[in-house]
Amino acid sequence: MSVDLSDIKREFTKFLKRKNMKVTQSRLNLIDLIAKYGKHFEVEELVNWIATQGDRSVSRSTIYRTIKLLQEFGVIKEVIKQNNRTIYEFVAGKAHHDHLVCMECGKIIEFVNEDIEKLQDEVCKEYDFQPTHHRLEIFGVCSECRNSDLT
Amino acid sequence: MSVDLSDIKREFTKFLKRKNMKVTQSRLNLIDLIAKYGKHFEVEELVNWIATQGDRSVSRSTIYRTIKLLQEFGVIKEVIKQNNRTIYEFVAGKAHHDHLVCMECGKIIEFVNEDIEKLQDEVCKEYDFQPTHHRLEIFGVCSECRNSDLT
DNA sequence: ATGAGTGCAAAGTATTTGCACGTAC
DNA sequence: GTACGTGCAAATACTTTGCACTCAT
Numbered sequence: 001m002s003v004d005l006s007d008i009k010r011e012f013t014k015f016l017k018r019k020n021m022k023v024t025q026s027r028l029n030l031i032d033l034i035a036k037y038g039k040h041f042e043v044e045e046l047v048n049w050i051a052t053q054g055d056r057s058v059s060r061s062t063i064y065r066t067i068k069l070l071q072e073f074g075v076i077k078e079v080i081k082q083n084n085r086t087i088y089e090f091v092a093g094k095a096h097h098d099h100l101v102c103m104e105c106g107k108i109i110e111f112v113n114e115d116i117e118k119l120q121d122e123v124c125k126e127y128d129f130q131p132t133h134h135r136l137e138i139f140g141v142c143s144e145c146r147n148s149d150l151t
Numbered sequence: 152m153s154v155d156l157s158d159i160k161r162e163f164t165k166f167l168k169r170k171n172m173k174v175t176q177s178r179l180n181l182i183d184l185i186a187k188y189g190k191h192f193e194v195e196e197l198v199n200w201i202a203t204q205g206d207r208s209v210s211r212s213t214i215y216r217t218i219k220l221l222q223e224f225g226v227i228k229e230v231i232k233q234n235n236r237t238i239y240e241f242v243a244g245k246a247h248h249d250h251l252v253c254m255e256c257g258k259i260i261e262f263v264n265e266d267i268e269k270l271q272d273e274v275c276k277e278y279d280f281q282p283t284h285h286r287l288e289i290f291g292v293c294s295e296c297r298n299s300d301l302t
Numbered sequence: 303a304t305g306a307g308t309g310c311a312a313a314g315t316a317t318t319t320g321c322a323c324g325t326a327c
Numbered sequence: 328g329t330a331c332g333t334g335c336a337a338a339t340a341c342t343t344t345g346c347a348c349t350c351a352t
Contacts, residue, residue, distance in 0.1 A: 022326050022331060044316075059334045064317065081232035084315075084342070100280045111274050119267045120289060127260055128294035129251045136287045138271060143279035173306060173351050195341075210309045215342065235317070235341075 003093030005035055008075060015073050029056040030066045031075070034090050040079065040108055041088055043067065080108065080137055098135070102142035109142070154244030156186055159226060166224050180207040181217045182226070185241050191230065191259055192239055194218065231259065231288055249286070253293035260293070 009031055013023045033050050034041070041049075047060045058066070067088065070076040079099055080087035087108070096117070100109040116136065124131045160182055164174050184201050185192070192200075198211045209217070218239065221227040230250055231238035238259070247268070251260040267287065275282045 020331095024326070024332060026333070042316095061318080061335080062333055065332085086316090100275065100278055100282075102280075103283070109278055109280065111278065113270055113274055116267055116270045116274075119264055119270070120287075123262050123264055123267075124251070124289065124291070127251055127262065129253075129260065129289070129291050130293075130297060131251075131289050131291035132254070133291075134287065134289040136271075136285065138275065138280070138282050138285040140275070140280055140282035140284075142281075146281060171306095175307060175351070177308070212310080212343080213308055216307085237341090 005032060008092050012070075012073055012075075016069075021069075025056075026058045026062050027066055027069070030058050030063065031070070032056070033058065034070075034076070035092075037090075042085055043088070046088075077133075077135075079135065081135075082137075082139070098137070100138045100140065100142070102145055103139055104141055104145040107142050107144075156183060159243050163221075163224055163226075167220075172220075176207075177209045177213050178217055178220070181209050181214065182221070183207070184209065185221075185227070186243075188241075193236055194239070197239075228284075228286075230286065232286075233288075233290070249288070251289045251291065251293070253296055254290055255292055255296040258293050258295075 009028050012027070012031060016023050016027065033053060033056065034046070036053075037046060037049060043063060047063055050058055050063070067076060071078070075090060075092040076088055077091050078086050079089045080101055082101065095112055097110045097112045098116070100111065101107075102109075120131070120134060123129075160179050163178070163182060167174050167178070184204060184207065185197070187204075188197060188200060194214065198214055201209055201214070218227060222229070226241060226243040227239055228242050229237050230240045230242075231252055233252065246263055248261045248263045249267070251262060252258075253260075271282070271285060274280075
């Protein structure tokens with residue numbers, strides 16, 4: 001793990017105080033739990049997994065509420081919106097990246113392309129649009145699935 | 152309107168026949184209705200608007216079912232996924248484009264950038280990934296909203 | 303004539319919310 | 328001590344589905 005969770009929790013504490021919100025165990029625990037989960041997740045999946053983690057458990061409502069805060073804080077992003085599913089990622093300490101999504105096996109491939117980012121900035125300038133965030137999803141079929149499809 | 156609806160309906164008819172599905176009034180009507188609606192839409196919004204269109208009415212279930220077919224056929228796309236909303240667009244006859252979404256006024260700006268498309272193809276080649284479609288959403292604040300925000 | 307399509311209402315998901323109780327400050 | 332946060336269960340919003348009837352073929 002490239003990022004120090006203590007740092008994140010310390011910054012999140014400041015973030016909460018700035019907003020005059022309370023620094024609760026649930027809120028801090030959820031950071032640990034999501035980091036421990038360690039992969040892309042859907043909320044329901046996370047809720048169920050957290051239920052298996054003994055103590056430090058956090059309820060569904062609080063998970064939903066805290067995920068919103070963590071998105072605002074910036075350590076979590078909705079990276080894939082497919083059908084009616086939302087897949088989140090813990091992005092703390094990671095460079096911005098986008099995703100290839102295999103529609104057969106569900107695999108998610110992350111990629112970084114600075115040129116695409118630059119071109120987006122140009123588009124925004126052209127329309128005098130101030131971007132806050134973006135999401136690029138490329139859906140298709142990964143090479144493994146194509147190769148195993150030779151049935 | 153740059154595209155001939157009759158052509159689209161003729162092609163959709165072929166599409167349905169190829170799939171051994173029936174060419175029903177509801178299915179053809181929905182194409183007319185969506186074209187007449189003429190802008191980006193959410194399903195619920197479309198359902199309510201269609202209910203005001205007198206005859207040619209189509210039920211919510213059939214709208215949902217037919218939208219899936221029209222997506223497969225390619226004349227409709229889910230272009231924006233924001234929070235838990237899905238915004239569709241009737242794309243028949245339009246060049247592929249992506250979107251800037253103003254989070255203050257909800258305005259949707261379409262843009263075309265061939266270079267971004269090319270770079271995406273390169274990324275896919277690099278990962279030996281066969282893309283079927285993609286979606287690039289840039290969220291932010293449009294210039295009008297920034298100017299009126301001088302409060 | 304027959305089976306796929308439609309409309310309705312009910313069921314299923316995902317997410318949000320009201321409220322009583324607990325906890326940070 | 329007070330107000331915000333939490334957990335629960337209920338409510339909401341969106342979408343899908345079972346079924347009886349209708350219509351395209």
